[in-house]
Amino acid sequence: MKIILKNGYVYDPINNINGEVMDIFIKDGKIVNEFREKDAKVIDCKGKVVMPGAIDIHSHIAGGKVNTGRILRPEDHRRFVIARKFKNGKFFRSGAGFSVPSTRITGYLYAKMGYTMAFTPALPPLMARHTHEELSSIPIIDKGALTLMGNNWFVMKYLKAGEIEKCAAFAAWLLKAVKGYAIKVVNPGGGEAWGWGKNVTSLEDRVPYFDITPKEIIEGLMKVNEMLKLPHSEHLHTINLGRVGNYETTIKTMKLARGLENRDRHVLQITHAQFHSYGGESWKSFESKAYEVAKAVNKMKNVAIDVGFVTLDPTTTMTADGPMEYYLSSLTHLKWTNKDIELETAPGVTPYNYSPKSAVSSVQWAVGLELALLVEDPWRVMLTTDHPNGGPFIRYPRIIAWLMSRKYREDFMKNMNKAVEKRAIISSLDREYDLYEIAIITRASQARALGLKEKGHLGVGADADVAVYDINPEELNTAEYEKIERAFSNAYLTIKSGEIVVKEGEVVNEFYGKTYYVDVEVEEELMQEVERDLDYYFKRYYSVNLANYPVSLDYLTNPTKIERKIERVKVIK
Amino acid sequence: MHYTDVVCTFCGTLCDDIEVTVEDNRIIDIRHACRVGASKFFKASDIKHRRTKPIIRENGREIEVSLEEAVEKASEILADAYRPLLYGWSSTTCEAIKYGVFLTDLVGGIMDNTATVCHGPSVLAFQEVGYPSCTLGEVKNRADLIIYWGSNPLHAHPRHLSRYSFYPRGFFRERGMQDRELIVIDVRRTDTAKIANKFIKVEQGKDYELVSALRYVLNGGVLKKDYVAGVSREEIYELVDKMKSCSFGVLFFGMGLTQSSGKHRTIDNAISLVRDLNRFTKFNIMMMRGHYNVTGSNEVLAWETGYPYAVDFSRGYPRYNPGETSAVDVLVRGEVDAALIIASDPVSHFPKEAVKHLLRIPYISIDAFYNATSMFAKVYIPTAVAGIECEGTAYRMDGVPIRVRKIIEPPEGVLSDEEVVRMIYEKTMEKIKERIEEEAAEKVIV
Known part of the structure; x- marks a missing residue:
């Protein structure tokens, strides 16, 4: 199908286009050079904003713990349902779930907001098949999964022994076996310690038995990441998440990236930085340290953050940080599930209610916004809520409106706990994001972070994933923030792979997007050594046979491979 | 032919280290499996004791029919039903369960699995x-x-x-x-x-x-x-x-x-x-989960609807209230007017009152093995045994997903649960679409 989007205000930061009135030409799923209007569908976008399809780099939408969250919370699903419908001869499935929506409607809800891609950030290798089964039942959007490695026995063993090449070869094997996209590290060492009911609390703590420190794991995997030339950086959920006074650990963690470089992107992503920017001595003196963390980010040019905004909704928290979920549930006394995964990781799930009346929650709300407003370079900021940990992804339009409108923030604060004015600096911040910056933090910086050249922009050759919003930049008044929120909630048009999927906020078409994974080939001799270790460990310590472990491509919708060939793995010192 | 790393599809332990020797499409030797597991392998490959032709029952007569006819009849029963129950789904693959959810959503029925009378x-x-x-x-x-x-x-x-x-x-x-x-x-x-x-x-x-x-x-x-x-x-x-x-x-x-x-x-x-x-x-x-894929059944239902079992689609969206929407209860109250029973035998295991109602309504039985429930079904469709005659995904009791393998060919003309449920889904979809168009046309005339 050929489509021409005419006369829209185009925001395409990767190509430095800032609100110019332009036509976008779409043919066979790609953005192409100008062609004649004959036999093309021409859509008038006059007075509207045209952006690349939005990308969510960190959103728990599929996998074992997400589904555990669904099973755990029937009460959550009653808050939000979508009924089945027939439209244009197609059958659209029903679904339910506010903080953890079922898979089909996850695709619909993302598309409705102009999102065309989302990555699920924590794939436990042993459960990879589950994650891919769920991903393959999410329609419309492109997807991928980041692979958990921070507590993997092989990784810890190799790094401790100083065999970083083997660690790299293992990471390459694992990514290919489970069809993962990047190296994800969650509470390095803490997950293994949790196997004995313990945790790590500083970067220098030693992991029981493996005798390695979180610092060594983070540094080691960061180097492995660069040695394998992976498209994305190390994606790090560092230790002490959600703890009072954890901002110092966060800043120390960032400093571990010193000396490493990559031409195309940052080398370390501090994920959901909001949860890592807390000060104070106890919950009573809990305060925002976003200023300090943002200052460190401004200095460290090779580090990026995704924010993990808190939206003040009742939600379901889920992470591969098992000890943290236990700690949280012991504070709230709400139900708690845990699922330690042999040799690999330890996820947990517990509900949490962020109430605007609570001092802690309201400060958390401020921390996220402060981070986004204080980090100067939007190219190193990504908009996420760590869905559903800080809030469900359907709140992204509201966050956009908060960032764009100081008045909205002020109005919203009126009904909040007064702690937000005393223990955070949000009320003193004047900055308002413009549409260009919004396009960066929701699209361009995420595409760049993922190393996907055909995504996040509207240049010739890019995938034709486009969102059109009913906002006129000429008449934009940030005091009318409801309009902004409404426009971003209901895309005027979402085009995915050159097909119209959403019209005026309604899903009208459905098909399956691509699933990205990386396939890195390393030298054979090295891989053989690793395979010997794999054989030994699988026979003795895993509960499944090695032959039944890898996930076949049958589980992926439109599998899309990012290939790397490393002739000789070079150790980075 | 010798196969290693075969997965045993009997209980929730889902052992994946079985070794099987096959000759002339018959299993002749099994290593590592327990007695229960081994007997399932042998029983599946002994097709003398299986029925391999679909059956339709009319006025007490049993007619062997083609698969297409059986599917046609099954989709007719489901499309005509006001509140059908789709039950079983534990000794089958996730792929079949997935189409089961589509089908239930389409016909606005109730989907429940054996966990309802188990865990x-x-x-x-x-x-x-x-x-x-x-x-x-x-x-x-x-x-x-x-x-x-x-x-x-x-x-x-x-x-x-x-x-x-x-x-x-x-x-x-x-x-x-x-x-x-x-x-x-x-x-x-x-x-x-x-x-x-x-x-x-x-x-x-x-x-x-x-x-x-x-x-x-x-x-x-x-x-x-x-x-x-x-x-x-x-x-x-x-x-x-x-x-x-x-x-x-x-x-x-x-x-x-x-x-x-x-x-x-x-x-x-x-x-x-x-x-x-x-x-x-x-x-x-x-x-300690019993059926080899009862965990998977809960998982698939949960990611498709948000709820692990006893899901009611009659309002157009998933709703969950065990005790109200669970299989035994809707049968005992006589609420359902048709049923599809797959990979399960409720006639043998459900309470008497529930079975009484089930026998009053038209229902379809889909099972690799002909059981008591199949004996009274309006339509019976035999299928291949997952893990022996066809592939698919199953979840162990601890939630670890494992790909089960195909080691022998199913009897001629017998398809997997996945394919049969998909065929019924597609056929039912055709019927329902026709009706929607008809309704719309009528409205125009009015």
Whole structure:
């Protein structure tokens, strides 16, 4: 199908286009050079904003713990349902779930907001098949999964022994076996310690038995990441998440990236930085340290953050940080599930209610916004809520409106706990994001972070994933923030792979997007050594046979491979 | 032909180390499988004892028909139904279950799986208090205290003890069973109890009291009674001591606990006990799931609808209220007017009142093996045995997904559950679409 989007205000930061009135030409799923209007569908976008399809780099939408969250919370699903419908001869499935929506409607809800891609950030290798089964039942959007490695026995063993090449070869094997996209590290060492009911609390703590420190794991995997030339950086959920006074650990963690470089992107992503920017001595003196963390980010040019905004909704928290979920549930006394995964990781799930009346929650709300407003370079900021940990992804339009409108923030604060004015600096911040910056933090910086050249922009050759919003930049008044929120909630048009999927906020078409994974080939001799270790460990310590472990491509919708060939793995010192 | 790493699709243990020798499309030798598993392999490959042609029953007559005719009839029954029940879904692959959800959503029916009469109460307790658990490899590598409560794995999950829990050598348990302690709590001295280091006999129906006593003592209470639930005070104190002082404990529980009086309240209490124990040490709990893919059935339903079983689509969106929307209840109340029963035999296992209603309504039976439910079905469609004659995904009791394999060809003309359910779904979709168009056309005329 050929489509021409005419006369829209185009925001395409990767190509430095800032609100110019332009036509976008779409043919066979790609953005192409100008062609004649004959036999093309021409859509008038006059007075509207045209952006690349939005990308969510960190959103728990599929996998074992997400589904555990669904099973755990029937009460959550009653808050939000979508009924089945027939439209244009197609059958659209029903679904339910506010903080953890079922898979089909996850695709619909993302598309409705102009999102065309989302990555699920924590794939436990042993459960990879589950994650891919769920991903393959999410329609419309492109997807991928980041692979958990921070507590993997092989990784810890190799790094401790100083065999970083083997660690790299293992990471390459694992990514290919489970069809993962990047190296994800969650509470390095803490997950293994949790196997004995313990945790790590500083970067220098030693992991029981493996005798390695979180610092060594983070540094080691960061180097492995660069040695394998992976498209994305190390994606790090560092230790002490959600703890009072954890901002110092966060800043120390960032400093571990010193000396490493990559031409195309940052080398370390501090994920959901909001949860890592807390000060104070106890919950009573809990305060925002976003200023300090943002200052460190401004200095460290090779580090990026995704924010993990808190939206003040009742939600379901889920992470591969098992000890943290236990700690949280012991504070709230709400139900708690845990699922330690042999040799690999330890996820947990517990509900949490962020109430605007609570001092802690309201400060958390401020921390996220402060981070986004204080980090100067939007190219190193990504908009996420760590869905559903800080809030469900359907709140992204509201966050956009908060960032764009100081008045909205002020109005919203009126009904909040007064702690937000005393223990955070949000009320003193004047900055308002413009549409260009919004396009960066929701699209361009995420595409760049993922190393996907055909995504996040509207240049010739890019995938034709486009969102059109009913906002006129000429008449934009940030005091009318409801309009902004409404426009971003209901895309005027979402085009995915050159097909119209959403019209005026309604899903009208459905098909399956691509699933990205990386396939890195390393030298054979090295891989053989690793395979010997794999054989030994699988026979003795895993509960499944090695032959039944890898996930076949049958589980992926439109599998899309990012290939790397490393002739000789070079150790980075 | 010799196959290794074959997955046994009998119980929730889902052993994946089976070796099978096949000659002329017949299984002639099986290694590593337990007796129950091996017999399933042999039985599947012995097609003399299977019916391989679809059947339609009309006026008491049984007619062998083609698959297409059977599918046509099945979709007619479902499309005409006002409130159909689609039940079973535990001894089949996730791929089939997925199409089952599509189909139920399409016809606005009720989808329920066998958990409803099995670990359903455990799921309800899960939703009340959570579920601190782990994979079976964690147990193998770390556990030094293993408790089976109301579960007799030697009979129901024969390789559970040797593969995952008591016997195997693990990373931190190099000497295998010598590094571990096995405790069995049950109402009678089962075969598992006989090999345990300690057997605790609880009075029938008093499990809740025993769990409460354990929690009470654990949390600092002083027990004044000499016996609780038939267990002496000394034994209770000793058990609490062991639980507190182990370095990694695990509590496996089966129907003996789940279906004991109190049902989900008992499990709620047991999970709370494990949660309390985590203040002192590492402790996990796990359901001993029966059917090889009952876990997968809960998982697929949950990601497609948000709910693990007893999902009602009659309002156009998923709704969940076990007791109201669960299979036995809708049958006993006579609410459903048609049914599709797959990979299950409710006529043999459901309460009499429920079966009575099922026999009154038209229903479809889809099963690799002809069973009591198939004997009274309006339509019976035989299918291939998953894990032996066709591939697919199944989830082990701890939620680890495993790809089950195909090692022999199914009998001629017999398709997998997945394909049959997909065909019924597509046919039903055609019928429903026609009706929608008809309705729309009528409106225009008016």
